[in-house]
Amino acid sequence: MSTIFSKIIAGKIPARIAYEDDQCLAFHDIQPKAPVHVLIIPKKEIERISASTEQDQPLLGHLLFVAQKIAEEQGLKESGFRLVINNGPDAGESVAHLHVHLLGGRALAWPPG
Ligand code: AMP
Numbered sequence: 001m002s003t004i005f006s007k008i009i010a011g012k013i014p015a016r017i018a019y020e021d022d023q024c025l026a027f028h029d030i031q032p033k034a035p036v037h038v039l040i041i042p043k044k045e046i047e048r049i050s051a052s053t054e055q056d057q058p059l060l061g062h063l064l065f066v067a068q069k070i071a072e073e074q075g076l077k078e079s080g081f082r083l084v085i086n087n088g089p090d091a092g093e094s095v096a097h098l099h100v101h102l103l104g105g106r107a108l109a110w111p112p113g
Contacts, residue, residue: 005041005097019070023062026070026102034044035105036081040067046098048087059096075106084112 005015008027013031015027018038036050041062046052064083071081077098081104 002045003097003109005039005043005095005099006024007108009041009043018073019057019066021066023059024066026066029101033101034108036071036076036102038067038070038074038102040070040100040102043100047096048093048098049085050087052098063098065099071102071104074102074104080109 004013011027017025017027020038024040024042024044024073026038026040029039036055042056042059044059044065046055046056046059049060062106067083070108071077074081081102084101084103086101
């Protein structure tokens with residue numbers, strides 16, 4: 001099922017790109033919840049983390065590695081940051097294309113709401 005994120009990958013919808021390689025794309029969230037709010041998504045259409053397969057394991061690791069590199073580029077290495085993956089209705093998932101939220105630039109409350 002194609003989503004708005006597939007259209008961003010295809011360049012059909014504009015986005016503020018933070019990083020791109022052959023496996024993934026990262027762009028700034030359109031409604032940022034923190035001073036830095038970047039979404040890291042696989043180019044492969046995986047609906048959510050619970051829909052990933054064993055074959056996806058290297059790709060999932062790649063997403064996390066890229067997320068921490070972007071955090072460093074954004075100056076968050078010392079201050080800290082949070083990586084979030086919302087999965088399903090109770091988590092508030094609103095786009096059915098796997099995405100890692102990178103949030104930082106302010107103190108983040110815990111536990112989340
Ligand atoms: P989630 O609620 O975890 O599914 O997160 C989806 C995120 O995608 C939300 O934070 C939205 O603000 C963000 N979003 C939706 N459409 C766009 C878009 N066109 N460009 C950038 N971010 C978007």
